[in-house]
Amino acid sequence: xxxxxxLDVGKQTFFGSCDVxxxxxxxxxxxxDPQPFHLSDEAAARTYFGRLSASGWHTxxxxxxxxxRAVVKDEQAGLGSPGIDELRWLKPVYPGDTLxxxxxxxDKTPSRSKPDLGSFRTQTTVTNQDGVAVLRFTSxxxxxxxxxx
Amino acid sequence: xxxxxxLDVGKQTFFGSCDVxxxxxxxxxxxxDPQPFHLSDEAAARTYFGRLSASGWHTxxxxxxxxxRAVVKDEQAGLGSPGIDELRWLKPVYPGDTLxxxxxxxDKTPSRSKPDLGSFRTQTTVTNQDGVAVLRFTSxxxxxxxxxx
Numbered sequence: 349x350x351x352x353x354x355l356d357v358g359k360q361t362f363f364g365s366c367d368v369x370x371x372x373x374x375x376x377x378x379x380x381d382p383q384p385f386h387l388s389d390e391a392a393a394r395t396y397f398g399r400l401s402a403s404g405w406h407t408x409x410x411x412x413x414x415x416x417r418a419v420v421k422d423e424q425a426g427l428g429s430p431g432i433d434e435l436r437w438l439k440p441v442y443p444g445d446t447l448x449x450x451x452x453x454x455d456k457t458p459s460r461s462k463p464d465l466g467s468f469r470t471q472t473t474v475t476n477q478d479g480v481a482v483l484r485f486t487s488x489x490x491x492x493x494x495x496x497x
Numbered sequence: 498x499x500x501x502x503x504l505d506v507g508k509q510t511f512f513g514s515c516d517v518x519x520x521x522x523x524x525x526x527x528x529x530d531p532q533p534f535h536l537s538d539e540a541a542a543r544t545y546f547g548r549l550s551a552s553g554w555h556t557x558x559x560x561x562x563x564x565x566r567a568v569v570k571d572e573q574a575g576l577g578s579p580g581i582d583e584l585r586w587l588k589p590v591y592p593g594d595t596l597x598x599x600x601x602x603x604d605k606t607p608s609r610s611k612p613d614l615g616s617f618r619t620q621t622t623v624t625n626q627d628g629v630a631v632l633r634f635t636s637x638x639x640x641x642x643x644x645x646x
Binding site for chain 1: 525528529530531532533534544545546552553554555557558559561562565566568569575576577578579580581582583584585586639
């Protein structure tokens with residue numbers, strides 16, 4: 349189990365990768381972001397995106413999928429997140445892309461009111477198969493402190 | 498068509514509502530956020546959430562679904578978003594909840610480099626059936642300027 353005490357500020361972690369499929373891009377967009385440029389190449393061609401691209405929220409969801417699988421495997425004692433700062437969709441994400449998810453621990457703070465709890469901030473950067481950063485955000489994450497022996 | 502020129506700073510808009518179902522909470526979590534507390538009541542009972550709650554990213558996706566359907570219907574000339582600031586998951590979202598999505602235009606800025614483009618910031622607040630705010634964030638949105646007559 350990874351606790352607050354085990355986190356090293358500045359440490360970088362590669363969480364894993366995922367492939368972006370056209371089918372999933374369309375399925376997510378139909379359900380959660382049915383703007384024309386996320387539904388067809390034709391509509392996207394008239395925008396900055398140029399061709400069908402993933403909803404930014406879909407990119408966030410795919411990123412969380414990669415992170416969640418890694419932290420569950422490592423048994424990190426995380427308790428969810430109160431929020432996100434400075435989220436930037438830097439470049440479009442297209443069907444056929446492969447996304448690589450990296451994190452860096454920015455800082456960590458013991459809770460002032462709850463002795464069994466701490467929080468840390470981590471900056472997540474997602475790059476595509478060309479090494480281009482497509483998404484970056486800073487999360488606040490709650491985590492258990494190591495129980496006294 | 499709603500263009501940059503039609504946006505009123507300070508204006509509040511009710512975008513719509515959606516119901517949170519247990520089936521969809523589990524489906525989203527299995528795919529995009531398989532942390533134990535998003536997969537079962539038993540695991541959630543040992544956390545702050547108390548019982549099965551939606552992934553925060555799922556709440557964002559449902560919120561975007563409500564907003565996207567409203568702006569597509571209104572033919573807002575939006576061109577996507579470069580990012581989000583100060584996103585806060587304020588309270589858990591549970592199966593059976595109904596979410597209401599409201600927005601308020603914070604400011605708007607014409608593009609300095611592109612005469613046909615502007616951007617605005619909008620603060621989105623999502624409340625549940627009890628009037629409790631569960632999610633709040635500020636988006637930056639790109640939008641077309643009204644073409645010269």
